[in-house]
Structure formats: C-alpha cells, structure tokens
Amino acid sequence: MIKTLQIGITGGIGSGKSLVCKILACLGAPVYDADSHAKNLMTTDGILISNIKKEFGELSYNTDGSLNRKYLSATVFNDADKLEKLNSLVHPRVAHDYARWLSEHSNHPYVVKEAALLYEAGSYKQLDRIVVVTAPDELRIERVVKRDPHRSKEQIRAIIGQQMPQEEKMKRADFVVVNDETTLLIPQILGLHAAFLSMPR
Structure with a gap:
C-alpha cells in the first residue's frame, strides 16, 4: 500500500505559514490547521x-x-x-x-499539518518531513499588528520570545521557506510540491 506522506509546516507568529499552506491547498494538498x-x-x-x-x-x-x-x-x-x-x-x-x-485523507500523495508549536508539542516526531517558514522579526510584527489590531507590538514580541527561536527551527527543518517579501514565494512552494510528489513512499 502506498503511504501518504505527512508534511509538517511551522514557523513563528507572523512568518506566513498559513499563506504557504493555502497555496499548497490550491495545489490539491489537504491541510490540517492544528x-x-x-x-x-x-x-x-x-x-x-x-x-x-x-x-x-x-x-x-x-x-x-x-x-x-x-x-x-x-x-x-x-x-x-x-x-x-x-x-x-x-x-x-x-x-x-x-x-x-x-x-x-489517506488517498492523497501527501497531507500537510500546520502548527505553530510543532517542535514544542513533540508532534513533529510523527511526521515525515518538516518545513519551516521564516521572515525577519520586524516584518512578522508588522504583519501581526495588521492582522490582529488588538495586539500591541510589545505583546507580539512577548509571544515571539515564548516561541522556539527561528534559527533553532531552521536547524531542525528538512526545508526552509523564506517569506521576507523580497524572495519569490510561489517558486519555493512549487518546488516543495514537486519534491513531496516525487519522494519515495
């Protein structure tokens, strides 16, 4: 029986992991937003x-x-x-x-689990590959302020401080997606999609 690959996507608050998941969903991947x-x-x-x-x-x-x-x-x-x-x-x-x-969803070549605390919760251990989405801290703070106007910059910095540092997540990742608004995002995601489809099961 062909196994469904389980892909974990994580990143700190405001990194853009939901955007990456939305694009993968458009390519046909089922996404579980933890x-x-x-x-x-x-x-x-x-x-x-x-x-x-x-x-x-x-x-x-x-x-x-x-x-x-x-x-x-x-x-x-x-x-x-x-x-x-x-x-x-x-x-x-x-x-x-x-x-x-x-x-x-086991009839799909791969599925995506999106979670902010993938490493912290230990759930990465059950997954086949991990993708970490990164962006500079100041850009992440700007994005969250726009998205959640009820949060102050200080509160967002406090949340960033509580999460595992991006550098640590990147060290542990199988793939890193740079979402800094200067590096093109779509080609990176199309590359991931192709890689996941071609992986041995």
Whole structure:
C-alpha cells in the first residue's frame, strides 16, 4: 500500500505559514490547521472540556459553553507552568483528532499539518518531513499588528520570545521557506510540491 506522506509546516507568529499552506491547498494538498482544530476541540471535545475545567476552574467557560478566552489567557499568559499544563491537555486531543483526519485523507500523495508549536508539542516526531517558514522579526510584527489590531507590538514580541527561536527551527527543518517579501514565494512552494510528489513512499 502506498503511504501518504505527512508534511509538517511551522514557523513563528507572523512568518506566513498559513499563506504557504493555502497555496499548497490550491495545489490539491489537504491541510490540517492544528491551531484552528485546537480552538474547536476546546468547546466540542468532552474529555478536553472536563480536563480544562478540572485544572483551571469552571470560569474557563462561559455559561453558553463558549471558551472564556479572556480568563484563560490572563491565567496562563505570564505563567509558564500553567501554559505548559494547558498545552499538555490540548495537544494529546489534537493528536487524536489529527489521526482521525489523516485516516480520512489517506488517498492523497501527501497531507500537510500546520502548527505553530510543532517542535514544542513533540508532534513533529510523527511526521515525515518538516518545513519551516521564516521572515525577519520586524516584518512578522508588522504583519501581526495588521492582522490582529488588538495586539500591541510589545505583546507580539512577548509571544515571539515564548516561541522556539527561528534559527533553532531552521536547524531542525528538512526545508526552509523564506517569506521576507523580497524572495519569490510561489517558486519555493512549487518546488516543495514537486519534491513531496516525487519522494519515495
């Protein structure tokens, strides 16, 4: 049986990994956005909801069942141990959901898993190849300010400070995509697509 290649795409906040994934999706690759699925699971997965309430209290959820993001963010943002605890509850449920999704898309030559914390969560170990998307920090900050006007530059710098440094991710990557708005992006992605299709399975 021909195996479906599992490609991980990661990069720091504002690097443009979602853009790279959108272009690969246009080329026919199924994309699993781990961050979006995580947000969804936090309000639909009974096991995860129960664990979050147990660890962080009933205030973690609003009366309508939606996630009380303000409360949870305030609780974990400046506390590395609590953030790690929250991630340790979320990541296994995302892994479980991804396995289900993968079985539904196993007829494709390759699939893409997009995740900001691919290395930090350890999920890179289950993937065949890793692509890291990079961009200069100041450009990343500018992009996020435009995308998320509610965030200040200081908050974005704090998030960058909490993520694994780009240099470290690049060292571990199988492929690096430079998204600095001067290097052409599409040829890099077409090159990746061709490489993935030609890899032995």
